[in-house]
Amino acid sequence: MTLPKHARAVIIGGGVIGCSVAYHLTKLGWTDVVLLERKQLTSGTTWHAAGLIGQLRASSNMTKLAKYTADLYSTIEEETGVATGFRKVGSISVALTHERHEELRRTAAMARAFGVPVEEIDTAEIKRKYAHLNTSDVVGGVYLPSDGQGDPANIALAMAKGARQRGAQIFERTKATRVTRDGQRITAVDWASEDGSSGTITCDHVVNCAGMWGREVGQMLGVNVPLQACEHFYIVSEPIPGLEALPVLRVPDECAYYKEDAGKMMLGAFEPKSKPWGMNGIPETFEFDQLPEDFDHFEPILEAAVNRMPMLAEAGIHTFFNGPESFTPDNAYYLGQAREMENVWVAAGFNSIGIQSAGGAGMALAQWMEDGAKPFDLGDVDIARAQPFQRNRRYLKERVTETLGLLYADHYPYRQKATARGVRRTPFHQQLLERGAVMGEIAGWERANWYANEGQSPEYAYSWKRQNFFDSVAREHKAIRENVGMYDMSSFGKLRVEGPDSETFLNHVCGADMSVPVGKIVYTQFLNTRGGIEADVTVTRLTETCYLVVTPAATRAADQTWLQRHVGDKRVIVTDVTAGEGVLAVMGPNARQVMQAVSPDDFSNDANPFGTAQEIEIGLGTARVHRVSYVGELGWEIYIPADQAGHVFETLWEAGQDFGLTLCGMHAMDTCRIEKAFRHFGHDITCEDHVLEAGLGFAVKTAKPDFIGRDAVLQKREAGLQNRLVQFRLTDPEPLLYHHEPILRDGEIVGYLSSGAYGHHLGGAIGMGYVPCVGETVEQVLASTYEIDVAGVRVKAEASLRPMYDPTSARVRG
Template sequence: MTFPTQAQIVVIGGGIIGCSTTYHLARDHKADVVLLEQGKLTSGSTWHAAGLVGQLRSSASITRVLKYSVDLYKTLKDETGLETGWKMTGCLRLATNQDRWTEFRRLATTAKSFGMDMHLLDAAEVKRMWPLMEVSDLVGASWLPTDGQASPSDITQSLAKGARMHGAKLFEEVRVTGFDITDGRITTVKTTKGDIACEKVVNCAGQWARQVGAMAGIDVPLQPVKHQYIITEKIDGLAADAPTIRDPDRRTYFKEEVGGLVMGGYEPNPLAWDTGLSGGDVPDDWEFRLFDDDFDHFEQHMTQAIARVPALEHIGVKQMINGPESFTPDGNFILGSAPECKNMFVGAGFNAFGIASGGGAGWVLAQWVVDGEAPLDLWVVDIRRFSGLHRDRRWVCDRTLEAYGKHYTIGFPHEEYLSGRPAIVSPLYDRLNSHGAVFGSKLGWERPNWFAPDGTEPKDIYSMGRQNWFAPVGDEHRHVREHVGIFDQSSFAKYEVSGPDAARALDWICANDVSKPAGRLTYTQLLNTRGGIEADLTVARLSDDLFYVVTGTGFRTHDRAWIADHIPDNFDVSIEDITETYGTLSLMGPNARKVLAAVTEADVSNAAFPFGHVREIGIAGATVRALRVTYVGELGWELHIPIEATGKVFDALMASGTPHGIRPVGYRALESLRLEKGYRAWGSDITPNDTPFEAGLGWAVKLRKNTDFVGRRALEKINGAPLKKRFAGFTVDDPDIVLVGRETILRNGEPVGYLSSGGYGYTVGKNIGYGYVRNADGVDDDFLGSGDYELVVAMEKTPARIHLEPLYDPKGDKVKG
């Protein structure tokens, strides 16, 4: 086959992800696609993967991706004639304590919410299914019959053949050496066999993805970690169709292979491949290679495995596999469009479940490459969830090792990572610490989650029930409702969009009308071409040609890139990230005006400073951008302060607020306050899968205005048509219930959806959850109001009441007065 000089799309990397992406580009999109592999197909980490295939994740979209993989592996042989080694053995997950059992009951509820049938078994049932297992310590187990195992190399070769059958060209022994880049776009891929001109590049280079990305100025935050497993000799009595086993409390996993067992695990003290830490790179010639066996490090897994399967004590080991796997700082893989380059896409960092993900990841990544936007809500794996912090390779390594070590630990709600902290702090960090702040971390920023009262240790104590911060957060919540609280939200992402065409550009990008006069602010969504919500943020117009955009901490890279990507060509617009230029204090509560009036000469009365407006005011010698907006349902302002003056302004507000009961308040109180008010949170309540109409946010869409905007055509098609899902709130009276999200919603005993978020409302004294009620024949007010509702929480039904209006709606002038 002649080596090409041009192609529509070049895929780099011939592991399972690269071959799957190439297959789907060729099969589904008839793309002119070339795959380049520096060695042989599967020679990186694919060939030594253990091959377990699980499907359930906490995200409905990622679960859908993994279910697609299973469906593909079942049928791929029929198309290509090559076996994939797929066996639907099912998977048993073992629980040895009550917290783990609660986690499994919640997972079983999640599974049913996502249309999967996970069963909960007792120890005797586990013993019948796996007679060689020691079960005396089991509380129980979960059983997902549609999980299984496959042969990584066989799947990859079958995908490669399928790709060729659909016209793709695959080349081995070709190394990418660089790129030609013009105006932020790759125009040419440079290789050891010649240059290829192309329109788009897909980086599926596995453990080399960071290095390939770096050639184009792109950061792919990966850390190779040494992962070991063994393959045993044949074990008498082990069935060929024995279920795969995950034994998380013992940190181990098992699968049957040719009469023996594959056994490995996730240790709390993992070993990084240090090549990447000293500034070096993964060697180019690491083809079909492994590290030396490390029995000393593996002994911890062997001890636990023998306790679970006593027969292993007398069975020989045929082979130990000790190879590098690419892991990420949060344990989720990486897909999507790189923010630093207009036409490089990435599929990498699969955290040792690349085989389970491979089929589905290739499917959605191919669609993403062709359309330029994700086909469904893939935020949890989107490369734009990272930031400049993730260029720090030591930080990435430390956080990645922590994530690896937590692979099998119990997933307690609200658990925080500890490594690499503090990375970024606001000027108020020490002041808040002195008030007893218990910090969490978001995209590197230290943020106060709650404040420990005197005599209480300022530390989270995790549990599956009410955690130790529940009562103190309730006190903070009530204080904001009754007096005034001050929130340090300096971590907000902030941009200035400016230039002669700034207004026209934002009018095209934003679903709401941002063309209001200077001094006004607008809450708006940014939509994709399907009408789904890609972001929600606040746009404040400071002058005719200058707009101040504020969004959530975690969305900093994503939202800026989305705006930049959708500015029409030839528009004279610039967008500048000024996150660290301004600190942010949110002053909220019925006494907020009294506190603010005491520190500024500006008129902050409702007549002079109405809701939805922005003013520059003076406080403590600083010029502050004051935004009259609230996320808690009380009178309040966001005060955006030059970063160097944030401490002075905070001190002034605390001093003037003393007579009015001011106190610092944390993010967990903010969450409970917004739940009562019914404000939606992007990434959970509203996502790229949801339209504003479905989310109850149609009021924030400018369809009545004769102006085109991204997503308008999709919304026009569904405007006025019956909605198949609607956002609604639910309350549960039982105080012992803990809602965390993904609990199943039952209407008249039938499942109609699941919660997207959950928590507790201290003012209303009830558990609160939000989610979408679905019905193929339409969801209107009559349908919603005529049903009897229950929630399934950890596999137990509990009565619930539906709410279509905010649970907390203050009267008088608390919000708009």
């Protein structure tokens, strides 16, 4: 076997994802692409996939990728001559409960916002479209006419042929065995073939598309890819006389999906507690393999299915199939440039939606590799979100027992994972639990989301309506607005940037001016060359040569990587010091009195004005206080050495009793920030959102030269805004907003909410979202009539371009 000595890109893994990446790289003109497949193309998990191809995903860009996928599968046959079996049969999702029906109706509203054809259908229409279905307890459903199904293996082979036609070389039965590294780059990949030959390919890029082997291949490449295989079950019936083409059917309340295929019926399951597989490694001989049957595990699904689809009781089972698929800790796949290496890319962990994701994922990754920058916001799936601890095999085993089932679980707002919890705890964890904290999790961190009222069970009771924490959060919100509240911010990322060139370096990376006195806090963004927002942070100058960058907990790793990749030849070191300090925020009109009760230092505006930090004595110890606020009130974030955190908490808690100090959680912080129209990174602002259109031009100082994104800011100022981020308040106090609800302007959908929460002080649900405004003044934008589509009901909304709460920020400066 003769393999080339060099390739621009070496792709490891020949499933549908690897074939898609090869296909899309060659479409961009990358002719020297090599794909290595350890056995035969599709022989891992692609060959046994169900082949469901849905177009509606949980965000606009994921939907864009899914729509691209469906379009590709419908046209690639003409290009390659390989039949993909793609049929646009539509799909129906049905609800057996009113809660699920609310979810489906909100899903339909989201589809309208994303431009996906959708119909809300009643029980009679469901029965008309799916005569075989028992609809006796069906509440309602949603029909997506443009969804489809296809032949997974042929889809992969079509893309493989398309890649070959444009110069890619694909080698089966050829395994990548080791790599050569030079610093943070892979310079060569060693391979070994089943015919006994072996060799080395030097390369510019390596792409990990190894599917359920992705974690182990990641280790070989020096990158973290936390995923784990699970058993996935389905049955295929004997031929059913008279069975014709039908829409794909999902009955999530029974964890089941149905697909007609060649006169047979397939029944698949996403059961609530799944079975991890391959904990001790995947056998070297694995190729088109099936796992042992486990009828006892599948029987509850089948029992419900026979009631739901009575014809299954008469049809024999032709195939009982059990095969492995890879799952990730958060049920989203991994895509993008690995944090640890400069030229390693990942497309893996597709959580049983690999076929419907492959086309778009391959396109997006190829464009990212071509441009060296994300083509649009891919935060939902960016591999940079993976936490180092998540590669732990026991953690992965415990978590994926849940994540497979979450695909069809009720997707309630604020739903928390139940498994593999408690990994990362702040210094105040136990003290908060003892006082009624109900914990949520983000990036592994346990965080107090809300506090149970007296006599209330400290756990979530989920719903699409007002959840059991609504009144608790209202109480916490009121304390912050009218008195004083305290919440734990220890999970927020803390990056220490130090060295002789730290000022010059941060002036290059940040939009704001970093040439500030020691003790000054600067709110700023990391911009990309398009003026989009890569990070939303505060930067505090601790000394002449040292700054502290504070980031959201979920993006700390990505933000650190962004900084490190732009260091160049600057004399700067970036260090994660998140765990070194606990952080308590004391916020509200009476925050100053509480601070003065625990410290002899001066907290007046003269001594400690807004936007500055100072070292203080507190209790028997010391801390550093930052006078900033994410809730729109007077307050301080108190940074405490981890060894003194317990003592400082006790000191504040005891002193706070005289002032009615209330412990608050992350939900209250969110409800307060949205009233103040503070942006939430990942929702309201992303790498795709221009900093000026996000209303953050005040944080960009174009008078300073040579910072990333400066030209894009100047160009946008010259050309004018295309969109504006607008704050909305529903005039009806009852409905709730979360995100992705359609925005209607003068009766027409013009966008969707990027975030939503309840404004307890303003007396209604608050949302934020972008509204097109080409050639319009502020007055013209606000002159329109606005409504928000809440689960199919249009609700009138007030619109504002200034914060509805304290627009002059007088309170934070009080």
